[in-house]
Amino acid sequence: MTRKLYDLAAADGTRFSPFCWRAKLALAHKGLDYETIPWRFTDKAAIAASGQDKVPVLVDGANIVSDSQMIADYLERSYPNAPSLYGEPPARALCMFVKSWTEGALHPAIAAVVMPDICERLDPRDQPYFRQTREAMFKRSLEEMAAARPEAEKTLRATLKPLQRLLAGQDFIAGEAPNWADHLVFGALQWARLISAKPLFAPDDLVIAWMGRVLAAYGLEGEEARGA
Numbered sequence: 379m380t381r382k383l384y385d386l387a388a389a390d391g392t393r394f395s396p397f398c399w400r401a402k403l404a405l406a407h408k409g410l411d412y413e414t415i416p417w418r419f420t421d422k423a424a425i426a427a428s429g430q431d432k433v434p435v436l437v438d439g440a441n442i443v444s445d446s447q448m449i450a451d452y453l454e455r456s457y458p459n460a461p462s463l464y465g466e467p468p469a470r471a472l473c474m475f476v477k478s479w480t481e482g483a484l485h486p487a488i489a490a491v492v493m494p495d496i497c498e499r500l501d502p503r504d505q506p507y508f509r510q511t512r513e514a515m516f517k518r519s520l521e522e523m524a525a526a527r528p529e530a531e532k533t534l535r536a537t538l539k540p541l542q543r544l545l546a547g548q549d550f551i552a553g554e555a556p557n558w559a560d561h562l563v564f565g566a567l568q569w570a571r572l573i574s575a576k577p578l579f580a581p582d583d584l585v586i587a588w589m590g591r592v593l594a595a596y597g598l599e600g601e602e603a604r605g606a
């Protein structure tokens with residue numbers, strides 16, 4: 379039976395979720411086939427069996443796994459003979475630093491820039507839900523966030539500097555080949571570039587070349603435009 383991954387979709391089908399991208403890269407890393415099921419914010423009933431209300435949700439035979447980190451741990455445990463997502467045990471701990479930086483610094487910097495753009499791109503039936511939950515989350519209206527975009531872009535550029543410095547000297551965050559550390563950061567930047575109403579990165583930005591290498595490592599070239 380084919381594995382299924384519930385994957386957040388915009389109105390035009392673009393798959394922009396950073397957490398879903400991580401999960402897709404982890405499945406590719408393990409060499410596992412899967413199909414994605416486009417999911418909207420308000421399709422809570424479709425993933426109710428996972429016992430929570432967010433995607434990604436992986437359905438692998440009888441196993442239903444939610445939360446991208448739980449999915450990575452599940453894949454590592456269930457498919458131990460496929461290439462490891464973390465490397466040796468200490469490397470998992472290092473990946474947790476990358477996860478903490480991604481979610482604590484990079485995601486907030488990206489969110490401050492793209493929240494209004496996301497709303498525009500959502501299925502109309504998702505838009506009121508998104509506006510209400512995100513305005514409560516950020517304690518600002520989407521219009522206030524849009525007005526503050528120039529400042530937010532400046533913060534994002536500063537946040538990315540250490541990553542760019544790293545990528546000037548090595549091909550992947552994990553070194554010679556990508557692993558979960560790359561997947562975590564890739565998910566965030568893929569989210570940013572797929573959903574931003576205007577380009578956030580120059581074509582010659584080091585992070586763009588690295589994103590190309592990550593996709594190429596899994597034979598996923600061509601996926602970046604559609605986001606599927």
Ligand SMILES: N[C@@H](CCC(=O)N[C@@H](CS)C(=O)NCC(=O)O)C(=O)O
Nearest residue numbers: 386395396397432433434445446447
């Ligand atoms: N900790 C979860 C976070 C997943 C998450 O926040 N997913 C978002 C999409 S990017 C979602 O499904 N949100 C549903 C909602 O806000 O109602 C993970 O790592 O998978």
